[in-house]
Amino acid sequence: MSTRSWNDLRIEVIIGALLRTGVILAAAVVLFGAVVYLARHGQEVASYGVFHGEPEALKSVAGIIQGALHALHMSGRAIIQLGLLLLIATPVARVAFSAVAFARERDYLYVWITLFVLGVLLYSLFGSH
Amino acid sequence: MNILEFSALVAAGSLLAGFLGALTGLGGGVVVVPMLALLFHVDIRYAIGASLVSVIATSSGAAAAYVREGYSNIRIGMFLETATTVGAIAGAAIAMHVSGNAIAIVFGAVLLYSAYLSGRDRIEHGAHLPATKLATELRLNGSYPTAEGMQSYNVEGIPAGYGLMFGAGVLSGLLGIGSGAVKVLAMDQAMKIPFKVSTTTSNFMIGVTAAASAGLYLNRGYIAPGVAMPVMLGVLAGSLIGARVLVRARVKTLRYVFAAVIVVLGFEMIFNGATGRL
Numbered sequence: 496m497s498t499r500s501w502n503d504l505r506i507e508v509i510i511g512a513l514l515r516t517g518v519i520l521a522a523a524v525v526l527f528g529a530v531v532y533l534a535r536h537g538q539e540v541a542s543y544g545v546f547h548g549e550p551e552a553l554k555s556v557a558g559i560i561q562g563a564l565h566a567l568h569m570s571g572r573a574i575i576q577l578g579l580l581l582l583i584a585t586p587v588a589r590v591a592f593s594a595v596a597f598a599r600e601r602d603y604l605y606v607w608i609t610l611f612v613l614g615v616l617l618y619s620l621f622g623s624h
Numbered sequence: 625m626n627i628l629e630f631s632a633l634v635a636a637g638s639l640l641a642g643f644l645g646a647l648t649g650l651g652g653g654v655v656v657v658p659m660l661a662l663l664f665h666v667d668i669r670y671a672i673g674a675s676l677v678s679v680i681a682t683s684s685g686a687a688a689a690y691v692r693e694g695y696s697n698i699r700i701g702m703f704l705e706t707a708t709t710v711g712a713i714a715g716a717a718i719a720m721h722v723s724g725n726a727i728a729i730v731f732g733a734v735l736l737y738s739a740y741l742s743g744r745d746r747i748e749h750g751a752h753l754p755a756t757k758l759a760t761e762l763r764l765n766g767s768y769p770t771a772e773g774m775q776s777y778n779v780e781g782i783p784a785g786y787g788l789m790f791g792a793g794v795l796s797g798l799l800g801i802g803s804g805a806v807k808v809l810a811m812d813q814a815m816k817i818p819f820k821v822s823t824t825t826s827n828f829m830i831g832v833t834a835a836a837s838a839g840l841y842l843n844r845g846y847i848a849p850g851v852a853m854p855v856m857l858g859v860l861a862g863s864l865i866g867a868r869v870l871v872r873a874r875v876k877t878l879r880y881v882f883a884a885v886i887v888v889l890g891f892e893m894i895f896n897g898a899t900g901r902l
Contacts, residue, residue, distance in 0.1 A: 507698060514684040514831070522681070522860055529853050533628055541630035541850070546667040546724075548845030555843060575849035579677055579856070583842065585684050586835040593702060604763070609702050612832065615709040619839030623713070 506596045510589050517585030524578030532571025556580065556620055587616045627850065634664060635854035642682060642862025647869065648882045649823075650742055652859045653679045653801040654735060658889040661728065661902055666851055668724040668731075668902055672800030673847040676838045678859035679802045683831035685860060686867065687824075696824040697766045700779065700817065704789045705829055708807075709836035711793020716837035719798045720844060728897030731799050735890030738805045739883040753778045753816060768821050777818050785815035797837035802830040 548554075552562040553576045562570065563577035594609040625633075637659050638652070645652030653675050660671035687696075719727060759765050759779040767776040788810035792803040804826055811822035841847050896902050 507694070507696065510698075511687065514687050518681055518684045518860070522857065525853055525856060528849070529631070529857065532849070532853070533631060537626065537628035537631075539627050541625050541627045543664075543666040543670050543848060543851055546669050546846075549848055550845075553847075553849065554845045572849040575853045576847075579847060579849065579852055580842070582677060582680050582684075582856070583835050583838045586680060586831040589684075590702075590705075590832060593698065602763070605699060605702060608706060612702060612705045612709055615706075615713065616832070616836055616839065619709075619713055619716075619836050620842075621839075623840045623843045 506593070509596075510592060513589055513592060514585060517581065517588060521578045521582035521585065524581060525575050526578075528571045528574030528576075528578055530571070531574060535571060555624065583620070587613070587620070590616060630664070631850070631854045634660070634851070635858035637663070638678065638855045638858025639862040639865075642678070642859035642864075643866040643869075644862075644878070644882050645859075646682070646686075646863040646866025648742070648879045649804075650738065650879075650882060650886070651679070651802045651804050652682060652863060654738060654886060655889060656855055656859065657731060657800055658735070658893055660851070660855070662889070662892055662896065668727055669719065669841075669846045670848045670851045672719065672727070673838075673841040674852040674855040675800035676796075676834045676841060677847065677852045678856045679796075679800070679834040680831045680838060681856050681860040682863040683802060683827055683834065685864065687828050687831065695768050695820045696828050697764070697768075697817075697821055698825075698828075699762070699766070700764050700811075700815075700821075701825045701828045703762055703764065704786065704810075705832050707786050707789040708793035708796070708829060708833040711790040712797035712833050712836040713840060715794035715797025715799075716840040717797075718794070720840075720846075724902045725897040725900050727798065728893045728902045732890045732893030732895075732897065734795060734799060734801070735886050735893060739886040739890065741805045741809065742879060742883045742886075753780055756780055756782070758782050766821070768818065775818070777821070779815050779817060781814040781816065785810045788814055793833055793836070796830075796833050797840070800834075800837075800841075802834065804830060 562573035597605040642652040792806035807826040
C-alpha cells in the first residue's frame with residue numbers, strides 16, 4: 496500500500512462516498528416505510544401531544560432489526576425505524592472507517608482518539624437503555 | 625387532523641426549514657423543534673428526537689459534497705468529537721430528567737443567541753500564528769487550498785475550544801440541534817481556525833455529535849417513526865434543493881429574514897415554556 500493512496504484527501508473522498516451512500520439508503524428505506532405506513536394508517540388520528548414512549552420493538556437496535564425483518568409486509572413503522580437506524584449508523588460507520596484509515600497511516604494517537612469516539616457512539620446505541 | 629394530513633404538513637414545513645437552513649447556513653434543525661412543538665403541538669421530546677435524525681441526514685449529505693474540496697481537517701474534527709460526543713450523551717441524559725418547559729426555555733435562549741451570532745460579521749484571523757506545542761503534538765495544524773495555492777495554518781486556544789465543544793455537544797443532545805453556531809464560534813474565536821476549514825469541519829462533526837445523542841433518544845423511546853419520517857425526508861429534500869439554489873440566491877436579505885423568524889420563535893419558546901404550556 497503506497498502512502499499516496501491513503502493520504503488525508505483520499506480518505507476524505509472515501510468518507511464522503513460512504514456518507515452519501517448511507518444517507519441515500521436510509522432515505523429510501525424511510526420513504527418505503529412511509530408509503531406502507533400511510534397506506535395503512537393514513538386515515539387515523541395523529542396524536543403526538545403526549546409523550547408515552549415507543550413500544551419495545553421500536554426502541555432497541557435488536558428490536559428494530561428483528562421487527563423490520565419479521566414484518567416487512569405488515570409494519571410501515573418498523574421499516575421507517577430501520578431506515579432511521581441506518582441513518583444513525585452512517586456517522587458511526589464513518590468513525591469506524593476513520594480508525595482503520597488512521598491505523599493504515601500508522602498514526603496511533605489518532606487511532607486511539609477515534610476508537611474513543613467510536614466507543615461513545617456504540618455505548619449510546621447499544622448500552623444506554 | 626389525520627396521520628396523512630399531519631405527515632404532509634410536517635413534511636412541507638420541514639422542507640421549507642431545510643431549504644432556508646441550507647441557504648442561510650444557519651441549519652434547519654433550529655426551526656424544526658419550535659415548529660413541531662408550537663404549531664403541531666407535538667411533545668417536545670418527540671420533536672427533539674425527530675430533529676436529531678434530520679440533523680444527521682443534512683450533515684452527512686452536505687459533508688459528502690464538502691469533503692471533495694479538501695477544506696475540512698479530519699484530525700481537528702475527530703479530536704473535538706471526543707468532547708462533543710460525551711457532551712451530547714450528557715445533554716441527552718439531562719433532557720430525559722427535566723421538564724419539557726425547561727427545555728423550551730433553554731431552546732428559546734439558544735435561538736436568540738444564534739440569531740445574534742448570525743447578525744455579526746466573522747473576523748478572519750491571521751493565518752500566521754506560531755505553532756503551539758500542544759497543537760503540534762496533536763497534529764492539528766494543517767493546510768487548505770486557496771486561489772494562491774495551499775495555505776498552511778496553525779491552531780491555538782485548544783483548551784478553550786475543547787471546552788466550548790463540550791458545551792456544543794450538551795446543547796445538541798439537550799435540544800436536538802446541530803449547534804453549528806457554537807461549534808463555529810469555538811473554532812473561529814477560540815482556536816483561530818480559518819473559516820473554510822472551521823465551517824466544513826464543523827459540519828462534518830455535527831452528524832457524529834447528533835448520532836451520539838440519537839442512540840440514547842432511540843433507546844428511551846423518544847424517536848417516533850410517525851414524527852421523524854416526515855421531518856427527516858422534508859429537511860433532507862429541502863437542504864438538497866437549498867444547496868443547489870445557493871449559488872444564485874441573494875443570501876444576505878434571506879439571512880436577515882430567517883434570523884428574524886428565529887428571534888420570534890425564540891421568544892415564543894421562552895414564553896410558552898415559562899407559562900408551562902409545553
